[in-house]
Amino acid sequence: MRALAVEDDPRIAKDLHAALSAAGFRVEGTGDGEDAWFLGDTEDYDLVVLDLGLPKLDGLAVLKRWRANGRSMPVLVLTARGTWQERVEGIEAGADDYLPKPFRMEELIARARALVRRTGGHAAALQEAGDLSLDTNRMGVALRGVPVQVTALEYRLLAYLMLHRDRPVPPTELLEHLYGEDDAREANALEAVIARLRRKLGPGIIGTRRGFGYFLEAA
Amino acid sequence: MRALAVEDDPRIAKDLHAALSAAGFRVEGTGDGEDAWFLGDTEDYDLVVLDLGLPKLDGLAVLKRWRANGRSMPVLVLTARGTWQERVEGIEAGADDYLPKPFRMEELIARARALVRRTGGHAAALQEAGDLSLDTNRMGVALRGVPVQVTALEYRLLAYLMLHRDRPVPPTELLEHLYGEDDAREANALEAVIARLRRKLGPGIIGTRRGFGYFLEAA
DNA sequence: CCCGAACTGTCAGCTTGCCGTCAGGTTGCC
DNA sequence: GGCAACCTGACGGCAAGCTGACAGTTCGGG
Structure with a gap:
């Protein structure tokens, strides 16, 4: 842009x-x-x-x-x-x-x-929430401007949270979005992805509201 | 032009x-x-x-x-x-x-x-990305000014990557572009083309982002 | 019409790194 | 305190991707 x-x-x-x-x-x-x-x-x-x-x-x-x-x-x-x-x-x-x-x-x-x-026509290529920004065009993620390497699955998770940044997203919904509804995974798979992302992004980016779901902090 | x-x-x-x-x-x-x-x-x-x-x-x-x-x-x-x-x-x-x-x-x-x-008019006849340049008029490719001989299929692949040099292009999209969507090929066909191109161009030209697609490095 | 060369799809075997699972921990709520 | 939700490190399976070999096809020349 x-x-x-x-x-x-x-x-x-x-x-x-x-x-x-x-x-x-x-x-x-x-x-x-x-x-x-x-x-x-x-x-x-x-x-x-x-x-x-x-x-x-x-x-x-x-x-x-x-x-x-x-x-x-x-x-x-x-x-x-x-x-x-x-x-x-x-x-x-x-x-x-x-x-x-x-x-x-x-x-x-x-x-x-x-x-x-x-x-x-196309939505803004760059979406932001606090320190986090993701470029939906080049499929990249950056933290305070510094690019962070993210896998495809992690990216899709972040993009979904970004899209619904106004509310916490329940794990069931995320599981259904990341995998098919038919393709069942253990709930823990999602937690593992979240954990890996948090390790890459540091604290203060992905928040949890117990019982409600995950969300982007400072959105 | x-x-x-x-x-x-x-x-x-x-x-x-x-x-x-x-x-x-x-x-x-x-x-x-x-x-x-x-x-x-x-x-x-x-x-x-x-x-x-x-x-x-x-x-x-x-x-x-x-x-x-x-x-x-x-x-x-x-x-x-x-x-x-x-x-x-x-x-x-x-x-x-x-x-x-x-x-x-x-x-x-x-x-x-x-x-x-x-x-x-159409895009400029000479497009560049890092060391790579391709002449859309004569369908020629050059590396640091030195012409490289590529086949028609390889050229089309390079041209498509050049056109979308701002993002990784997923394999599905490339397959669809190189062949028709009806004309199905194995995904490996694409990988073979990529491999042959990489052998001709050397490393550092065509990059892979696992799960996202291929892209021109230093674009 | 045949031969050779260039092109390209398929196959098989390999490497890489993603990510799902497990096990055990920590946190929050009643 | 106990249960459920959630976290995290480790590990191994497996899919994505790479590459060399080979064969089918096309095309031009003789």
Whole structure:
């Protein structure tokens, strides 16, 4: 996932960069309208975050030019004053979503994710829960950015927990998902997989709620 | 992929020619505006690289005449001074992309590729992953520049891995791609092809992730 | 039409490392 | 304290994958 962050305020730009990176985007940034237009027109991004208040070339103008040139990547527009007027302008210029300043980074990330998922068709390739991230495209797992080698079975278990990160997943369900419902295994097989994963990932990643099931901590 | 390079400075023209060739284009060139206009108007190119500072007939004029005549091939414009003014002029004249001098050849190639990809052309003719490169035009494979002879089946396998170089490709998918899904083969057939390829390419090219699939290392 | 060469699927035997099972421990709940 | 849920280290079976050999097929040349 490649993102372009267009923001002239260096402090916000830095935060943006950090947040988007943490969310799994490869981020490039500029605070210059001309640059932004140029980059967005020549490179392929999965997401653009665009501030409207820019020097030289206004964000709205940049956006309009992109759209006029047939560039269709999802664009999330930021604006200082969240007036209804500006919002209409943004949408008409071709923005896919809209976020008034000031905003919390969490909200921006949430919207960015939704946008990418909505437009890209395929779900975001990178899923995260706390320190854990798994790349559903290259089937890889990373802990605080450091890749961790995981077997196919372990990966499927993690992916399932990630998918249902909002609740503890009971062992029966996991067994049924990992193996067929017909292909019976002892419950202990699952516990063994969990144990091996915990050894690889360290504590604080996979939690247990006795009687309910397993879950990803800090999800 | 056929490219026309319009550039009057012989030194740059030579570099252009070399770089585009290396990128898999069949290159024709001229330094004369009238020639350029004639060629672009009568021949079919997948890409035109156009310098604006030309004798006799200015690049912008050439471009405008092409467009007025309904020629729609992608045009990458080069200019000595990357001023905003000139950019606008170039874009308005119908350029698809814009590159200010001085520039690095790598950037030009990258933009040329993006342009061709964007305008519906096929992917770049030369694809690379680490030491391995394959020429999709002549169906050739090279290792650190040294050509390696591979069979048609082996080439198709490599090409598929190259196309999906960002993820491990499971054996089932490869089997389905190499043969039809109806035309069933033993899984071992694939392993045999892999083994033969590895013998030709040496270690460190085709990797295996047990349970996930095969992939190009150093991709 | 025959011969040889190149290509490729199948087979058999091997290596590797995944993971299910077992046994014994620890934790939490009643 | 006792039971059930859960954890963990060790071990061995076995499936995934590797490789060399061989044969069937195709194709071009003579």
